[in-house]
Amino acid sequence: MRRIFSIAVTVFALASVATYLAAASAHTDGEADPVFGIKIFPGYRDWKLISVAHEAGNLNDIRAILGNDIAIKSYREGKQSFPDGAVIARLSWNYVPSEENNKIFGRDQSFVAGSAPDWYLQFMVKDSKKYAATGGWGYAQFDKDGKPADAAKHGTCYPCHVPAKDRDYVFTRYSP
């Protein structure tokens, strides 16, 4: 009986790892966004941190902004604009109080990353020729299952970023 239990635990553990590994590498060969033709970048979850933010209001998320090596280098050198090849990823999670942490602290002070919302993953991709019509950047949004948002949603990206033109259309500043 103990042996069966042990085997069951092992099988369950292996299945969990397999599920995790599948999730970690999923969607990178998936569907491109319908406007800019951008697919999810392989390995984006391993990219280096640019900064973090909380977006209140309707979105009510907490987010990490990561960059590929070209973007990180450009940020760290304090460049005014990004070179072609720079990619910035924005990962969002629902902004939730942590009940388990607050129980320890004795008050509601800890807000953490919860489940992934429909706007989980966004990319800005710098290609000054390909995306000349939208300030040199292509934009893409995917949900946690790797499904791109529709064309109408993608039409809203560039207009919202235009007021940040002085910062090469990028809202996020680097946090040392």
Add this chain to the structure above:
Amino acid sequence: MRRIFSIAVTVFALASVATYLAAASAHTDGEADPVFGIKIFPGYRDWKLISVAHEAGNLNDIRAILGNDIAIKSYREGKQSFPDGAVIARLSWNYVPSEENNKIFGRDQSFVAGSAPDWYLQFMVKDSKKYAATGGWGYAQFDKDGKPADAAKHGTCYPCHVPAKDRDYVFTRYSP
């Protein structure tokens, strides 16, 4: 006159880059914390993201939790406890509204990472033998200038983490 101006701009730009590069690599050979003997880990700012959080109350910071490769691997495999060599870094910045972003959005909804507070940088270092008396983890806190907090402050780390013993004393969960 124009040439002098141009030279001045160039010198200023080079100085800025030099200052930045110095800041990026500073403090890694600095002072160890006075209780656990931990120094700032070289390259911690390049580590992979575990998750993000907002700590309200007295701290009122927004934070990123990063891990070295051993910690990230352990998280991603869903392990219950961390192996020796795992290091978790917690970087905090003051939690501030972004005036430049809110002006664009037309309302106060964007909260970003501001300047670094005195508790800018913390590490948890797993060494089950060396730190057996504190649950197998050593703790260290440094300010933005690389100065470790005092011994009294370091005495508060472990007691606060004890209630999270079931999670191997680690508060932060991995955000996929």
